[in-house]
Amino acid sequence: MSHKSYLTDYKRVAGLGVAKSGVGHWTAQRVSAMALLPLTVLFLYTFIGALGGSYEDALATYQRPYPAVVALLLMLVMFRHLRLGLQVVIEDYVSDHKAQMRAQILNMLTWRTLAIVGIFAIAKIAFSA
Numbered sequence: 001m002s003h004k005s006y007l008t009d010y011k012r013v014a015g016l017g018v019a020k021s022g023v024g025h026w027t028a029q030r031v032s033a034m035a036l037l038p039l040t041v042l043f044l045y046t047f048i049g050a051l052g053g054s055y056e057d058a059l060a061t062y063q064r065p066y067p068a069v070v071a072l073l074l075m076l077v078m079f080r081h082l083r084l085g086l087q088v089v090i091e092d093y094v095s096d097h098k099a100q101m102r103a104q105i106l107n108m109l110t111w112r113t114l115a116i117v118g119i120f121a122i123a124k125i126a127f128s129a
Contacts, residue, residue, distance in 0.1 A: 025084065032081035039074040046070055059125060068126040075118040083111040 046067035050058045062068050086107050094100040 025088070029081065029084045029088075032077050032084065035077045036074070036081060039070065039077060042070045043074045059128070062122065062125045063128065065126070068122055072119065072122050075122070076115055079111045079115040079118070083107060086111075 046061060050061040050067075053061075062071060087104060090100060090103045090107060094103050
């Protein structure tokens with residue numbers, strides 16, 4: 001028996017087989033995880049350098065391009081990684097289709113909203129010089 005017998009008519013017509021989107025999702029999750037490693041180290045390097053100083057020193061640190069860009073990249077990659085990971089958890093553990101769709105929409109909106117707020121905060125600090 002072929003795996004095609006398990007497909008719905010819609011999936012058969014649309015060409016959505018057993019693993020059509022899973023490979024891309026898996027790859028994106030792994031790439032974002034690998035990107036987080038050096039970005040976290042770079043962010044901690046700049047953050048620890050600003051730690052212990054005054055508020056003005058911390059602002060001055062993130063008004064420089066390198067620390068601001070590192071913080072921005074870390075935040076964007078981290079929020080994407082979190083969204084992808086939570087998406088898998090929702091797909092695996094929420095069985096009701098309507099609840100799953102609501103949870104997926106909430107997942108997407110939450111992490112995108114936080115990313116937008118973070119971009120705005122970093123831009124405000126970086127361009128306030």
